[in-house]
Amino acid sequence: QKEVEQNSGPLSVPEGAIASLNCTYSDRGSQSFFWYRQYSGKSPELIMSIYSNGDKEDGRFTAQLNKASQYVSLLIRDSQPSDSATYLCAVNMMYSGGGADGLTFGKGTHLIIQP
Amino acid sequence: EAGVAQSPRYKIIEKRQSVAFWCNPISGHATLYWYQQILGQGPKLLIQFQNNGVVDDSQLPKDRFSAERLKGVDSTLKIQPAKLEDSAVYLCASSPRVGTEAFFGQGTRLTVV
16 A cells, blocks of 8 residues: 655744655655645645656755655745645656556645745 | 536535536546545545546445546546545546646535535
8 A cells, every 4th residue: 555644734934934845655666756735625736746866946846856765855945925735745656567556645734834 | 728627616415315526637638537535635546547448446435436437538426325424525637648747627525414
């Protein structure tokens, strides 16, 4: 049974600071990793995808992947009150035959940016 | 580009009744998913389609849930009979290729009373 673990929070960060969100996964065969943002009452919205070890930056967001440690993180620089939401980590695994399973999600981390 | 469309947005039914949800994925996306999200939890995969074939339905409660994707485009998810614990948001998502990012529809909030 694949598992994706996240600290549920809430994680409280002052406006303008860096928010750091962490995620660990159990399946060493996982190959695709995603961060989604979900506002209360809304559906998940894709923020970042990362497929190889290292860092990937997109605007104020940086995703970091360490497959050896089975760890993926999301950094949000210059945090804004509008970043307050639940952040979901998701992973999936590619099969040798070319298929892939569906995304397995963590429970999410509730982030609060304090003005 | 139009997103994933779902209907209805909200549904309230009594236990033991049946309900159906509809999803139209992003044009050209071969992979379609149905997820169940209970309040305070992450989405849980119910079923994955590749074109009109089922790839994974291992977490679908098949005694009461069914899903189909006719002609590899639209999909319906049905619950019959519903139980109180089925109260959740049902999310449809689609992906352009296997193993890539999924894009979600607005979801259907189901309340079973």
